[in-house]
Amino acid sequence: MKIGELSRETGVAVRLLRYYEAQGLLTSRRSEGGHRLYDSAAPATVTRIRTLLAAGLPTKVIHELMPCFVGDGTELQACVLDHLRTQYAELDSRIAGLTRARAALGGILEASVRA
Numbered sequence: 001m002k003i004g005e006l007s008r009e010t011g012v013a014v015r016l017l018r019y020y021e022a023q024g025l026l027t028s029r030r031s032e033g034g035h036r037l038y039d040s041a042a043p044a045t046v047t048r049i050r051t052l053l054a055a056g057l058p059t060k061v062i063h064e065l066m067p068c069f070v071g072d073g074t075e076l077q078a079c080v081l082d083h084l085r086t087q088y089a090e091l092d093s094r095i096a097g098l099t100r101a102r103a104a105l106g107g108i109l110e111a112s113v114r115a
Contacts, residue, residue, distance in 0.1 A: 003028075003036045010046040017046070023059045025049050025066060048074055056091050 007014045020026040021036070026045055028036040045066075051074045052062045061083070068077045076084065 001038050001040075001042065003038070006038050006042055006046065009043050010050075012046055012050065020046070020049055020059075024063050025059060044072055055087075057087055061087065 001009070003014050003017055006012075006017060010017075017026065021028060026038070026042065026049065028038050028042075031037050048066070048069060049062060052065065053059075057065070064083070065076060065080055068080045069075065070077055
């Protein structure tokens, strides 16, 4: 399938598909005319990428996880669970930091309204 078809099927912009390929997350071969051609597994691969991005994982981590999928879904092999737990803990840390920043900003706003 060509890149435009993959884009329509997945709802992902052509530019993003090219980016995923540049990051080593998605592979294609070239036609004689130089067009990117994707195999039938490409839509599932794009779904996996989008799922992991939505979970807050950077593309570098996603690249490391791509060979570790089980079956056709988004489940990963047990050997990467520690890696996922680390990412989860980092998200918790960022959320805590954002919560503190939000509270501080709320205090400033409240004080400013009273002033």
